[in-house]
Amino acid sequence: xxxxxxxxxxxxxxxxxxxxxxxxxxxEHFGNPQSLHAEGQAAATAVAVSREAVARLIGASAxxxxxxSSGTEANNFAIKGLALAHRAKGSHIVLSAVEHLSVLNAAxxxxxxxxxxxxxxxxxxxxxxxxxxEKAIRKETVLVSVxxxxxxxxxxxxxxxxxxxxxxxxxxxHTDAVAAAGNMPVDVRTLGVxxxxxxxxxxxxxxxxxxxxxxxxVRILPLIDGGIQEGGRRGGTENVxxxxxxxxxxxxxxxxxxxxxxxxxRLRDRLIDGLLGSVDHVLLSGSRExxxxxxxxxxxxxxxxxxxxxxxxxxGFAASSGSACTSKALKASHVHLAMGLDHAxxxxxxxxxxxxxxxxxxxxxxxxxxxxxxxxxxxxxPLYTEFLxxxxx
Numbered sequence: 001x002x003x004x005x006x007x008x009x010x011x012x013x014x015x016x017x018x019x020x021x022x023x024x025x026x027x028e029h030f031g032n033p034q035s036l037h038a039e040g041q042a043a044a045t046a047v048a049v050s051r052e053a054v055a056r057l058i059g060a061s062a063x064x065x066x067x068x069s070s071g072t073e074a075n076n077f078a079i080k081g082l083a084l085a086h087r088a089k090g091s092h093i094v095l096s097a098v099e100h101l102s103v104l105n106a107a108x109x110x111x112x113x114x115x116x117x118x119x120x121x122x123x124x125x126x127x128x129x130x131x132x133x134e135k136a137i138r139k140e141t142v143l144v145s146v147x148x149x150x151x152x153x154x155x156x157x158x159x160x161x162x163x164x165x166x167x168x169x170x171x172x173x174h175t176d177a178v179a180a181a182g183n184m185p186v187d188v189r190t191l192g193v194x195x196x197x198x199x200x201x202x203x204x205x206x207x208x209x210x211x212x213x214x215x216x217x218v219r220i221l222p223l224i225d226g227g228i229q230e231g232g233r234r235g236g237t238e239n240v241x242x243x244x245x246x247x248x249x250x251x252x253x254x255x256x257x258x259x260x261x262x263x264x265x266r267l268r269d270r271l272i273d274g275l276l277g278s279v280d281h282v283l284l285s286g287s288r289e290x291x292x293x294x295x296x297x298x299x300x301x302x303x304x305x306x307x308x309x310x311x312x313x314x315x316g317f318a319a320s321s322g323s324a325c326t327s328k329a330l331k332a333s334h335v336h337l338a339m340g341l342d343h344a345x346x347x348x349x350x351x352x353x354x355x356x357x358x359x360x361x362x363x364x365x366x367x368x369x370x371x372x373x374x375x376x377x378x379x380x381x382p383l384y385t386e387f388l389x390x391x392x393x
Contacts, residue, residue, distance in 0.1 A: 004362045005318045008202075009151045009179060009295065009353035014245070015204035021248040022206065025241040033238050034229065043240050050247025054211050057250040058177075058196060059187035066212045066230045067243050071178035072102040073223075074197035074212040077234070078174040079106035081220040082195060083115060083143050086172065090140025091115045094166075096128045096157070097338035098150055100176055104334075107145075120146075125287040126153045126339050130161040134169070143172045148186065148196075151179040152335045152351060153286030154295035163192035172218065178202060178210075182253040183294055183355075184261055194218045200242075204355075205249030209242035260356065264294040267354050267363055271296045274367035279374050285336075285349065294355060299341065300348040302384035303377045308350050311373045317366055320351045344383060 014022075025046065031039030033047050051062045068074045083093055093107050097119040107117045118136045122128055128146050137144070144166040149156045163173040174195040177186055181196075182203025188196055195218070200209035214220050214233075226235015253260070268291070276282055281301040300308060305321035312319055336346035352366070378384040 001316045003316050003318065004358075004365065006352040006354060006358065006362075006366070007318045007320045008355040009351065010320055011201050011207065012204045012355055013357075014206060015249060015252060017252065018204055018206065018245045018248045022241045022245045025244050029240070033240060034227070043238075046240060046244050047238055050243045050250075053247040053250045053254075054198075055213075057186070057254050058181060058198065058213060059189050060213050061216065063231070064188075064213050064216055066214060066233050067238065067246070068210045068212055068234065069208055069239065069242075070210050071100075071176070071197050071199035071202075074178075074199070074210050075100060075102040075176055076106045077212050077220070077223050078195045078197060078214075079103055079143070079145060080110060081223060082172055082174060082218070083107075083110055085219040085221045086142040090138070090142045092138050092141040093117045094120060094133060094136045094141055094144045094171075096120050096122060096133075096146045098122050098126050098128075098153075098335045099145065099147055100151075100178070101334075103145055103147070103176055122338050124339055125290075126150050126155040126285075126335060127287060127290065128157050128162065130158055130165050133162050134165040137166060137169050137171055141169070141171050143174060145174040145176070147176040147179075148191075149177070149180040149184070149292050150286065150335060151292075151295070151353075152333060152349070153297050153339070154291045155286040156180070156184075156290045156292060158290075159193065160191050167192060179292060179295075182250065183264070183292060185257060188213055188215070195220075200246035200249045203249050203253045206242050206245035208239055209246030209249070211246065256356075261293045264354055264358075267358055267360065268292075268294060268296050270360060271352060271354070271363045271366065274363060275370055278367055278371050282374075283345075285339075295351070295353050297349065297351040299336075299345050300350055300374060301345060302381045302387060303348050303374060305347055305349045307377050308348070308373070311377060312366075312369070315369050315373065317369065320353075321349045 029042045031043040033044035051065050055062045120132045159175050166173045172194045175193050176197045178199045181198035194215045196213040201207045224235045283299040285297040332343045332346035
């Protein structure tokens with residue numbers, strides 16, 4: 001049976017050229033980048049080249065890139081490092097209610113040391129209103145963090161407008177761009193943000209290769225104390241293979257951006273229309289117009305997402321039911337509840353994410369398999385039985 005992988009937001013495979021770029025770092029270029037000998041300097045050069053590539057991907061300068069181990073670390077670094085560095089101004093943070101848990105829980109951790117947090121609500125499409133963000137800002141606000149795109153529902157947020165409003169009040173702005181960077185154009189100057197998180201495993205790079213952009217001149221406190229690595233902002237010997245892989249993936253993503261975005265959007269729309277047209281009581285989640293180019297997500301009423309995933313997996317399709325960080329929690333996502341959905345509808349979440357290996361034939365195969373899968377599960381659903389009884393005169 002052919003396997004069709006449609007969970008690229010959880011993890012993408014390594015591009016062959018990314019793996020080829022990484023392999024010498026395990027062999028001849030194994031030196032410590034902080035060492036002065038030839039082996040060390042070869043590794044240092046490789047890190048520098050990768051830093052430039054990551055910077056180009058998001059319109060930054062190389063000195064503004066700090067390598068991290070994951071998007072979660074980058075988000076923690078941004079929230080805690082920026083807030084603590086500017087605590088003399090105040091101790092209030094503004095977040096959207098649909099942020100990734102690595103942002104929400106980082107802020108919650110800061111509350112133990114006296115910080116307060118305001119969560120800005122979203123609408124039914126998970127869109128954040130810049131006006132509501134501005135209303136939430138106080139005199140003591142030091143940081144606003146709103147993600148660029150939500151991986152669970154696909155909505156792309158108006159970060160540039162939010163940043164403009166926050167900057168007018170003298171407040172720093174961070175955006176979690178993990179789901180967006182490498183899959184759609186991202187430019188830190190156009191967005192107007194002070195910090196941005198990204199991760200290579202979203203665009204054919206390695207797990208363990210991620211970065212945080214911090215605008216030049218913005219103070220941030222290290223989370224990992226140690227030596228002089230990353231300009232003294234993150235201690236520890238650099239993970240050269242992961243950094244090199246991230247750099248190569250960034251280079252490939254930038255070169256293919258226009259073609260990849262257009263192709264993914266066509267396949268995404270084919271999938272959205274195909275599933276919505278094949279089964280009743282299926283709702284598109286997130287915004288149709290402001291959407292990640294490679295993400296299609298739904299709420300399938302009267303069916304549990306876990307049962308859908310297992311059934312589709314048996315048919316050869318890999319998908320998800322929300323964030324990979326919460327997929328085993330077996331409870332409604334905070335994102336879906338923030339959108340105003342009831343628990344029963346939220347439990348029917350289904351997310352498909354596409355990339356270069358996805359074909360139109362794959363989409364059509366899924367659309368063909370989907371109706372009988374849903375029909376079988378609904379026949380076992382007490383919620384669907386009750387719904388049919390209510391419809392019957």
